Amino acid sequence: MLKYVLKRLLVSLLTLWVMFTLTFFLMHLTPGSPFLGDNKITPEIFANLEAKYGLDKPILVQYEKYAQNILKGDFGESIKLSGQNVGEIISRKFPYSLKLGLFASAIAIVIGTILGTVSALKKNTSADRVIMLVVTIGIAVPSFVVATVSMVLFGVKLHMFPTVSNLDTLSSYILPGFALSFFPLSFITRLMRSSMLDVINQDYIRTARAKGLSERVVIFKHGLRNGILPVVTYAGPMVATVLTGSFVIESIFSIPGLGSSFVTSITAKDYPTVMGVTIFLGTLLIFMNFLVDILYRFVDPRINITK
Amino acid sequence: MREMDNTAVLENKLFMPATESEKATVEIMRPSVGYWKDAWRRLRANKVAIGALVVILLVLLAAVIGPMLSPYKYDQIIKGSENLSPNFQHIFGTDSLGRDLFTRTMIGARISIAVGVVAAIMISIIGILYGAVSGFLGGWADIVMMRIVDIVYSVPTVLIVILLQVVLKDPIDKYLSSANSPAFLKGLGVGLISIFFVLALLYWVDMARIVRGQILALKEQEYVLAAKVLGAGSRDIISKHLIPNCIGQIIVVATLKIPEAIFVESFLSFIGLGVSIPMASLGSLSQAALKGIYSYPYMLIFPAATISVIILSMNLFGDGLRDALDPRMKK
Amino acid sequence: MVKELLKINDLKVSFFTPAGEVKAVNGISYTLEPGKVLGIVGESGSGKSVSSYSIMGLIDKPGKIIWGSITFNGKDVSAMNRSERLNFSGNEVAMIFQDPMTCLNPVFTVGNQIAESLRHKYGKISKEEVRKRSIELLTLVGINGPEKRLSQYPHEFSGGMRQRAMIAMALAGAPKLLIADEPTTALDVTIQAQILELLKDIQKKTGMAIVLITHDLGIVADMADDVIVMYGGRIVEQGSVYSIFHNSRHPYTKGLIRSLPDLKKKGEKLIPIKGNPIDLLNLPKGCAFAPRCESCLKVCINHMPAEYATEDGHRTACWLYDERADNSGEVKNNG
Numbered sequence: 001m002l003k004y005v006l007k008r009l010l011v012s013l014l015t016l017w018v019m020f021t022l023t024f025f026l027m028h029l030t031p032g033s034p035f036l037g038d039n040k041i042t043p044e045i046f047a048n049l050e051a052k053y054g055l056d057k058p059i060l061v062q063y064e065k066y067a068q069n070i071l072k073g074d075f076g077e078s079i080k081l082s083g084q085n086v087g088e089i090i091s092r093k094f095p096y097s098l099k100l101g102l103f104a105s106a107i108a109i110v111i112g113t114i115l116g117t118v119s120a121l122k123k124n125t126s127a128d129r130v131i132m133l134v135v136t137i138g139i140a141v142p143s144f145v146v147a148t149v150s151m152v153l154f155g156v157k158l159h160m161f162p163t164v165s166n167l168d169t170l171s172s173y174i175l176p177g178f179a180l181s182f183f184p185l186s187f188i189t190r191l192m193r194s195s196m197l198d199v200i201n202q203d204y205i206r207t208a209r210a211k212g213l214s215e216r217v218v219i220f221k222h223g224l225r226n227g228i229l230p231v232v233t234y235a236g237p238m239v240a241t242v243l244t245g246s247f248v249i250e251s252i253f254s255i256p257g258l259g260s261s262f263v264t265s266i267t268a269k270d271y272p273t274v275m276g277v278t279i280f281l282g283t284l285l286i287f288m289n290f291l292v293d294i295l296y297r298f299v300d301p302r303i304n305i306t307k
Numbered sequence: 308m309r310e311m312d313n314t315a316v317l318e319n320k321l322f323m324p325a326t327e328s329e330k331a332t333v334e335i336m337r338p339s340v341g342y343w344k345d346a347w348r349r350l351r352a353n354k355v356a357i358g359a360l361v362v363i364l365l366v367l368l369a370a371v372i373g374p375m376l377s378p379y380k381y382d383q384i385i386k387g388s389e390n391l392s393p394n395f396q397h398i399f400g401t402d403s404l405g406r407d408l409f410t411r412t413m414i415g416a417r418i419s420i421a422v423g424v425v426a427a428i429m430i431s432i433i434g435i436l437y438g439a440v441s442g443f444l445g446g447w448a449d450i451v452m453m454r455i456v457d458i459v460y461s462v463p464t465v466l467i468v469i470l471l472q473v474v475l476k477d478p479i480d481k482y483l484s485s486a487n488s489p490a491f492l493k494g495l496g497v498g499l500i501s502i503f504f505v506l507a508l509l510y511w512v513d514m515a516r517i518v519r520g521q522i523l524a525l526k527e528q529e530y531v532l533a534a535k536v537l538g539a540g541s542r543d544i545i546s547k548h549l550i551p552n553c554i555g556q557i558i559v560v561a562t563l564k565i566p567e568a569i570f571v572e573s574f575l576s577f578i579g580l581g582v583s584i585p586m587a588s589l590g591s592l593s594q595a596a597l598k599g600i601y602s603y604p605y606m607l608i609f610p611a612a613t614i615s616v617i618i619l620s621m622n623l624f625g626d627g628l629r630d631a632l633d634p635r636m637k638k
Numbered sequence: 639m640v641k642e643l644l645k646i647n648d649l650k651v652s653f654f655t656p657a658g659e660v661k662a663v664n665g666i667s668y669t670l671e672p673g674k675v676l677g678i679v680g681e682s683g684s685g686k687s688v689s690s691y692s693i694m695g696l697i698d699k700p701g702k703i704i705w706g707s708i709t710f711n712g713k714d715v716s717a718m719n720r721s722e723r724l725n726f727s728g729n730e731v732a733m734i735f736q737d738p739m740t741c742l743n744p745v746f747t748v749g750n751q752i753a754e755s756l757r758h759k760y761g762k763i764s765k766e767e768v769r770k771r772s773i774e775l776l777t778l779v780g781i782n783g784p785e786k787r788l789s790q791y792p793h794e795f796s797g798g799m800r801q802r803a804m805i806a807m808a809l810a811g812a813p814k815l816l817i818a819d820e821p822t823t824a825l826d827v828t829i830q831a832q833i834l835e836l837l838k839d840i841q842k843k844t845g846m847a848i849v850l851i852t853h854d855l856g857i858v859a860d861m862a863d864d865v866i867v868m869y870g871g872r873i874v875e876q877g878s879v880y881s882i883f884h885n886s887r888h889p890y891t892k893g894l895i896r897s898l899p900d901l902k903k904k905g906e907k908l909i910p911i912k913g914n915p916i917d918l919l920n921l922p923k924g925c926a927f928a929p930r931c932e933s934c935l936k937v938c939i940n941h942m943p944a945e946y947a948t949e950d951g952h953r954t955a956c957w958l959y960d961e962r963a964d965n966s967g968e969v970k971n972n973g
Contacts, residue, residue, distance in 0.1 A: 015458050022467065026474040140619035142570060144577045144593060145611040152604050203740040210694050210735075211755050211807065212728030225745050244465040248577055252597070263578050266473055274473060278466050285466075301791040302744050321937035322962040 012290045019282045075276030086276035096257035103177045108184035116192020138186025144248040147179035176253045180245045184238045196227040236292040349631040356627020359620035370417035379407035381414040399609045415589040426506040426568035431561040434514025442522030468505045472580040475501040498582045521553035555632035566621035589614040644670040649706035660918045662688040664871035675848045677862030685871035690817045732808035736820040738800035742792035749788030755810035775806040798829035817849045870926025877952030887954040
């Protein structure tokens with residue numbers, strides 16, 4: 001087990017390094033500079049700015065310096081929001097994204113698992129058909145469509161929920177949370193349904209029935225425990241989905257989170273911010289994948305020994 | 308004790324040995340059908356998949372020839388017709404510059420579908436080659452190649468996509484404005500080229516894994532061994548045995564890559580990284596509509612609905628295709 | 639007369655698939671006395687497994703018992719209420735299956751799964767009691783180091799060990815009847831012999847009855863007191879193990895015996911039964927074996943054979959034993 005954790009940790013660190021290096025060189029090999037878009041800048045000011053942000057030094061020197069800074073937790077200064085440290089921006093904005101992301105993930109996992117189980121146990125009934133219809137749509141409709149449509153419908157037309165939010169009240173979570181969780185929820189429902197359908201046809205379920213266990217024990221002990229395994233595997237990719245979704249959802253609902261400021265910094269070519277946020281989010285994702293992988297070893301004993 | 312009550316009425320002559328032809332009348336053999344025929348039969352029986360296919364074909368038709376039949380051009384600005392609600396002249400209405408939204412939506416669908424199909428083809432070619440080589444070589448080459456896949460797989464795709472988009476825009480722009488760049492690339496524009504680039508760069512790993520897995524599994528199977536024993540070369544084995552056996556799965560994965568690519572394109576266009584103005588994709592149309600969302604919701608609804616319908620029907624068709632082609636579903 | 643433990647009367651089970659009604663079991667009747675071993679032989683699709691699944695109430699959705707009755711210890715199984723039913727499975731009748739690899743739940747320890755059966759039988763008993771009995775059971779089925787084995791997961795067991803664990807689980811409820819559905823088919827030959835030996839041994843120790851379902855006549859010869867041969871969802875022949883092997887009457891049974899390797903007679907050719915297994919969707923009007931039968935009569939094609947019994951209780955469903963059919967040379971007993 002320890003060997004596996006170490007091995008997996010090594011792969012994660014390697015991935016992290018690849019991502020960091022890729023990000024750095026991509027950003028820096030680009031001809032053009034974040035300041036060139038601004039016509040008012042004279043060559044002298046430009047040179048000063050380049051020097052200030054270290055953009056005039058050889059690239060390997062910059063790489064080394066940036067790596068050192070990152071390890072110290074210093075992501076550099078934002079170019080567009082001058083004077084602001086990227087690290088500060090992240091620590092100020094990330095809590096919003098985290099809260100919304102946790103809310104959406106919790107909804108997706110809990111409701112998705114329940115709906116998927118119900119759907120599988122009531123296969124081919126009208127309940128199953130309705131659930132499958134909704135989640136099939138949920139997988140096809142991009143999150144920005146879900147967000148805008150639900151905002152117009154429930155926010156603007158019906159005035160049921162706030163459309164712009166600082167996430168300070170529970171009701172302000174509803175619309176962005178729903179928009180963010182709709183895809184993963186639908187995905188988990190489908191995953192859970194097919195997994196449960198597969199599981200209840202397994203031989204060990206027949207064994208459990210033959211042992212005279214009640215249907216409740218057969219389904220909820222023997223069935224669910226196996227059926228939920230694919231959902232655990234999906235938890236890693238789900239973090240990525242929720243994170244990506246937050247880019248558009250936060251912009252649409254004007255939530256001052258990390259996602260919306262990432263999108264703003266992309267359009268503004270604020271390189272230090274884009275790099276800092278990419279590395280931060282990338283680290284988060286890789287770390288989450290690592291955690292989920294380790295967690296999976298615990299829920300599925302079959303893998304424990306073999307690797 | 309179970310006795311037939313009417314045995315006595317049977318005639319004596321019945322108790323003579325039966326001829327082979329008499330025996331043959333009993334045995335109703337079910338006709339054995341080929342893989343493709345069987346798959347097609349199953350696909351045809353799947354009403355949802357066929358319905359989805361019809362929708363795809365209709366959207367495709369509208370996307371390909373619709374703009375030619377339309378009285379307006381997609382970038383034609385009609386002065387005095389700004390922000391019109393849907394009416395008889397403009398059935399989807401017009402946008403804030405007075406462009407016909409129906410034509411723009413059809414063009415957007417064309418772009419989105421083209422992105423999806425071209426990306427799926429590129430992804431498939433790269434993935435199949437990579438996976439086939441890795442699986443067939445085996446040994447160290449396989450291990451190294453699969454580690455690379457692992458890393459590409461765990462790199463946060465969308466972040467890199469965004470990053471690449473941001474970074475690639477300028478060099479491609481420069482290249483396009485130089486004199487010797489091919490005309491068709493100019494027509495695509497920076498946004499689309501970099502979308503293809505990033506999709507090709509990062510989205511092939513699923514395909515590679517599946518093809519490799521299939522090849523590894525097939526390599527172990529007896530008929531491949533038999534072919535080897537009979538002296539068939541590697542190329543023969545790949546083309547005559549391995550590829551035909553994974554083709555079903557390859558088609559399914561490729562089909563499902565189309566909506567995935569459309570998804571990515573619309574997402575990037577929506578956050579402002581996709582096609583360049585005045586080109587329209589369904590994502591950029593939705594994004595443009597966001598500014599006037601409170602006053603002109605119809606501007607959002609049509610492109611948003613179109614993109615959802617395209618992805619939905621592609622997903623449903625892909626699922627149907629999987630059910631039809633997946634040999635594990637076969638009895 | 640000994641009271642019968644299990645009595646099945648004219649049982650019919652069908653599966654209602656999109657392609658049509660699959661008549662898996664087509665009216666079978668038999669009885670089993672306490673402490674006896676009954677072998678049910680047949681190829682896949684003959685209905686041998688489905689018939690025993692119906693005893694346990696394991697027939698699932700598209701499948702349905704459409705006719706007949708199952709009586710266990712004088713009690714009609716279909717008339718049992720829910721709690722009687724749950725007590726019946728596991729505690730009165732237990733079952734082991736073909737593939738021990740897939741029959742144990744992979745995410746629970748073997749001890750956990752045995753404990754489940756023990757608690758099902760004895761209600762709330764203490765942890766120590768459960769552990770003590772589990773160890774006893776594992777020892778009984780010949781698993782070494784039972785203390786350690788209890789906390790292991792099924793994937794840490796070999797195939798033969800898993801089947802032993804399955805048997806331990808089945809024995810936990812101290813059943814009067816054990817249904818063994820192809821218990822050795824998925825195992826290596828050497829392990830097969832061990833498991834059969836174990837079953838015989840346990841049968842002697844506990845005195846429970848066994849229904850042994852198999853496609854392998856050799857296994858039946860070794861273990862069973864009585865044999866039922868099934869084909870196309872019907873019983874084609876039944877009798878004591880001696881009379882089935884020495885006086886087989888049905889052409890299908892004869893074919894089965896001829897296709898059995900006999901280690902004592904080296905160099906003898908095995909004769910397979912010609913033709914394809916039947917299609918349960920399109921069962922012929924007459925005898926299901928007719929198309930493959932070497933002695934097929936005209937009557938066999940459109941008329942279901944009646945049953946013909948000898949004095950020793952050996953019964954055969956075949957027209958060849960009708961008095962009107964005593965003519966041709968083919969019919970005469972050549973085995």
